[in-house]
Amino acid sequence: MDVLYLETTNLMQQIHQGLAHLESSRDSKTVSELEIFLRQQLELADGNCKRLGLIASKQPVNRRRHAQQLVDQLYYDLNQANGAFEKIILRFQEFKRCELEREELLSRRYKANETTSIYMDDAALVHNEKLHSTNRYVDEMILSGQSILENLRFQAFSMKNIRKRLIDYGNTLGLSNTIMGLIERRTDTDMKILFVGMFLTLIFMYLFYRLWLG
Numbered sequence: 001m002d003v004l005y006l007e008t009t010n011l012m013q014q015i016h017q018g019l020a021h022l023e024s025s026r027d028s029k030t031v032s033e034l035e036i037f038l039r040q041q042l043e044l045a046d047g048n049c050k051r052l053g054l055i056a057s058k059q060p061v062n063r064r065r066h067a068q069q070l071v072d073q074l075y076y077d078l079n080q081a082n083g084a085f086e087k088i089i090l091r092f093q094e095f096k097r098c099e100l101e102r103e104e105l106l107s108r109r110y111k112a113n114e115t116t117s118i119y120m121d122d123a124a125l126v127h128n129e130k131l132h133s134t135n136r137y138v139d140e141m142i143l144s145g146q147s148i149l150e151n152l153r154f155q156a157f158s159m160k161n162i163r164k165r166l167i168d169y170g171n172t173l174g175l176s177n178t179i180m181g182l183i184e185r186r187t188d189t190d191m192k193i194l195f196v197g198m199f200l201t202l203i204f205m206y207l208f209y210r211l212w213l214g
Helices: 002-024 028-057 061-107 115-173 177-213
Strands: none
Touching: 002 028, 002 061, 028 061
């Protein structure tokens, strides 16, 4: 486990360096190359975390808790990196849209006697800006929803591990079956609440999307 953990830690450092480079880049080719590279690195890190989670669950009782804490921290760092990556990509796309709009506006030519046409173009420009503003808001809502679902998934993963640790501790301490049953029922209740929250979040996102479409 130690070798895979160090490998994943180094991989996360490379991802953070790549994110810093991506955030400062404005060239489309460079951003495209970095986007592909970082997606591959994030997928690799996710696979490593899953493997580490399985390995940690099979560790001896005296090492299992510490091992699981290390894996949980890696999952947290990975979720943060995924969120930062999506935000940077959205900001770059918005930057390119604004840049294109400026170029189109500067290249537009008017004739002196076409006042009405200018007014219509101005109205179209305002309408276009409102559409872009709405698109940005929807993108932010989607990104926020993705972040919420990722956090819920991470919490579900953590709750499963907490349940396993409680059962292990209970077996080690020799707790009665009644107490262990109470712990399991409480954990099941928490899991149900979590899944209901995830379901309600999805419904909210769907209703908002349908409302936005009109």
